[in-house]
Structure formats: C-alpha cells, structure tokens
Amino acid sequence: MPPQIQVAGLAPIKVDGELLGYTRNGADTTKEAYWLDVPGDENGGDDGPPIDVQYLGEIARVRLEMTKWDETVANKVRARVKGAEAGTTATPGTLMAAGGKTVTLTIDSPQLKRHFYKAFPRMPIEMNRGTKFSTLVCEFECHKDGVTGQLYTDAAS
Numbered sequence: 001m002p003p004q005i006q007v008a009g010l011a012p013i014k015v016d017g018e019l020l021g022y023t024r025n026g027a028d029t030t031k032e033a034y035w036l037d038v039p040g041d042e043n044g045g046d047d048g049p050p051i052d053v054q055y056l057g058e059i060a061r062v063r064l065e066m067t068k069w070d071e072t073v074a075n076k077v078r079a080r081v082k083g084a085e086a087g088t089t090a091t092p093g094t095l096m097a098a099g100g101k102t103v104t105l106t107i108d109s110p111q112l113k114r115h116f117y118k119a120f121p122r123m124p125i126e127m128n129r130g131t132k133f134s135t136l137v138c139e140f141e142c143h144k145d146g147v148t149g150q151l152y153t154d155a156a157s
Contacts, residue, residue: 008112013064015077016103021069024135027107028063029114059143060116060151061106066136076103077138080121094118096120097146105140114150116120117145 014018040051056082066074076082080099081090086121096102097118105119123139144151 011109014106024065031057048138063139116142
C-alpha cells in the first residue's frame, strides 16, 4: 500500500467511558520506551559504551489541550486519583495500578482510535481563567494492562 495522508477525524476524549470533551488541535500521543545498558569489560566496563541494551517496556503519554469539556468529568481528572475529589489530595502512598486508582482513557476518533487501559494525569494540570476562552491542559501517563499486557488497543471498551 502506498503512503497516504492520515486523518483521524474528530477525536472525542473519554475518561472511563464518559465524554470529557474536545481538544484544540487533537490529542498528542508519545510512546516512551525504557532501556537498560549492559556494561561489559570488552568495552571498558561501566565507563565505556554498553555491550548490549535491554528493552524494559513502554508507557505512553497523552497530552490534551481541551477547549470544550464537561466540568464534572474534568473534576475527576483534576482529582488525579480515581475516587478522590478535586481540590483535595489522595492518601500519600496510594498505589495507582494495584489500588485500582487509574482510569481508562479513549481517543475516540473514527479512523485512528486509541484506548488506554491504565491512565492517570501525572503531569501538571493547567487552566487559564479570564475574559478569553479557557483551556484545560492535562497529560496522562498510560501503562499496560496488568491482565493482558496491552498498552493500548484501537477499540474502546
């Protein structure tokens, strides 16, 4: 198949199946791999280049600049931890995956859909307030599902 222009289409953003809203210019997704250098005396040990590199897995980051959103769902995002309330902090030491405190995040576009099984808003959450329209900026960190090992699928559930 020859290279083609890809257009995902309108991308509603859903958190745990609820419509959060719509972005300014789409959802930016970055896959980030983790690696471990294997040092060896053949290349000078710890001070030289590695003799091999181990792949340790991946996460994804999804950055959203929302210009239209549901405030009730946004407050669930602002709480950061599933079941917590916006404006309060969850219990320090809460385990996100093992404690069931992550959410599902879906970029529900018709052509390039992505459904992330375990997501949480790890990075700063920003919002401007003033006479111009507000923008809610948040970035989710997404991890593989503990059961299937999938980071994402292209089918929402």
